[in-house]
Amino acid sequence: MEKEEKKEEWIKQLKENLINPPKIKADITIEEEKKIILEKTAEVYTEHDLWKKLKKSKQTKKPLIIKYGIDPTSSGFHLGHFVFLRQLKKIQDLGHQIIFLIGDFTARIGDPSDKKAARQPLTKAQVEQNMKNYFSIVSRYIKFGEDGKKAKLAYNSRWLSKLNLEKFFPLTSTLTVSQMLERDCFSRRFKDNKPIGVNEFLYPLLQGYDSVALKADVEIGGRDQTFNMLVGRDLQKRFYNQEPQVVLTFPLLLGINGQKMSKTLKNYISLTDKPQDIYGKIMSLPDNLMKEYFLLLTDIKLDEWHSIEKAMRQGLNPMEVKKVLAEVITAQIYNPKIAEKERERFVQLFSQRKITGQKFETIKTVLPQNFLDILYEYKFIKTKMEGRRLFSQSAIKMIKEDGSQEIIKDPKYKVSQDGLSFKIGKKIFITIKK
Structure with missing residues (x-):
């Protein structure tokens, strides 16, 4: 026992x-900071780049820009999203700026990543309806200040809707058709003779351009987003003379x-x-x-x-x-x-x-305490001698969570755990709480 x-x-x-x-220390080192940021990650591109960015951030006292994007293809968030919200909160607590990007433009195209068929395009009205409550949910975990220094909400329609063909066409040379067809989501559909829209090929470029527009230092996302996030890293470096973002991928949480x-x-x-x-x-x-x-x-x-x-x-x-x-x-x-x-x-x-049909009486008392004393104080027994007899007759039983019963024979048994339930004799059922 x-x-x-x-x-x-x-x-x-x-x-x-x-x-x-425990709260994050104020005098945290670069290595300690890097360790916190990389917690739970599946892959990082690249760890050395992250270290350099953190070192520069510490020297210049300028926070890193951390990008996390979500397309409002549905109206809510689930525990899979919470994996990222938890990590964003930790990174924010380190002093960096969170950009929570809502893909109100890209949602109308549909991310093909890990999809067996083309997504049904959404209308602007559907997208607006889906993202209506996003801020109220996200702000429960991430602090948004009025000045946007700690975190801010961004919408990619603000730059993608203005992106003209003259600017966009050079970016398409970044990817080849063979590269796209090597991706699982496309190769399966190609082999099965299922349609693949040109718009789906363009999606990674648009997500990548988001990183350019935000000048992101770090982007985090699921493992299914690796290709798209690496496109952003490449665009920043090849076309816009920006320091390429560090890409952090996380495992995808399975359903219940x-x-x-x-x-x-x-x-x-x-x-x-x-x-x-x-x-x-x-x-x-x-x-x-x-x-x-x-x-x-x-x-x-x-x-x-x-x-x-x-x-x-x-x-x-x-x-x-x-x-x-x-x-x-x-x-x-x-x-x-x-x-x-x-x-x-x-x-x-x-x-x-x-234990169907049985009502449990709740006893509130100080814990830990001798069970015999509790029985006597709350008048379940007239004398302690009677209580000892119940113990010796195996008439005191602790009811476990799975419904099984454990016989308590020791009259000196102490109740120390809050919420334990007991059966006394044949008819008395009690739950003891602090």
Whole structure:
């Protein structure tokens, strides 16, 4: 029992550390800054360029311009986007400027990356409707000041709608038809004799030109955006005499069923979902997705995750780990108090679902405390002798999250964990809370 309590205390401490991570130091070194920026990345083009840019930024006291773009092809954001919003917030906390680019022009063309068929073009009205609530969602995580020095919203229609053919045609020489057909999204369709529009070939150039217009120092995006982002790096260098942007790519988060996250498959978690829905959907994750969600959506270190895996192999219930994940993610999207309430709600509902028809009486008391004293104080037993007899008769049982029951035989047993549920005798069910 003591070993179990130590394990529970360790998990609880890990959760607290993930919900309240340490603040970034003021006197951070270039190497430390680079390490934070590269956290969670899949690929970087190039690490040396990033180091040079950070060094120059420190010397000139001029923040780097960090670009992240999204086409408003739908009206909301999901956890896949949250991977990038978390990283943008960290980079902003380092003192750099975030440009959150809304591709209101490119959304009307459609990014072909990782698509099996051509996207249906959107009208200007559809795009405007989709992006209506973007700022209110993004500003929950990124600080936008009135002067735009910390972060600003940009729309690529402001320059792409004015880009004339005289300027644009030289850029098309950057790419060849063979290069485009080598991309998976096009090669599959070409082999299957499916149509490929010329407009789709032009999309990477338009996304690349965004980096030129913004004079981006760094662009971050999913691995599926690597080609497009590298086109921007090339345009900056070859045609506009700009320092080429550093490209940071991130793994794409899988949906809650293990397939690619998609609104069509309805396997996503929206950032505007209610807290109880976010918590509940995380709890429904297959166990094999926990690692990916922990590593991409929390500040957990790889060695900490390995410790969790070891603990689960030694008997730690995966549901306990999943509750930590659900609470940490809900706390980041909303706040720690709301997340804690959702955990309590889930524990209560789950326990009651496993023991159908039983009502649990909630006991609020000081923890840790001897369980025998709690039973006596709240008049579940008339004498402590009666309580000891219940222990000896195996009539005191702790109800676990999976509905199983563990017999407590030690009359000196202390309740230290908040929210534990117990069965006393045959008819009494209680939950003990601080």
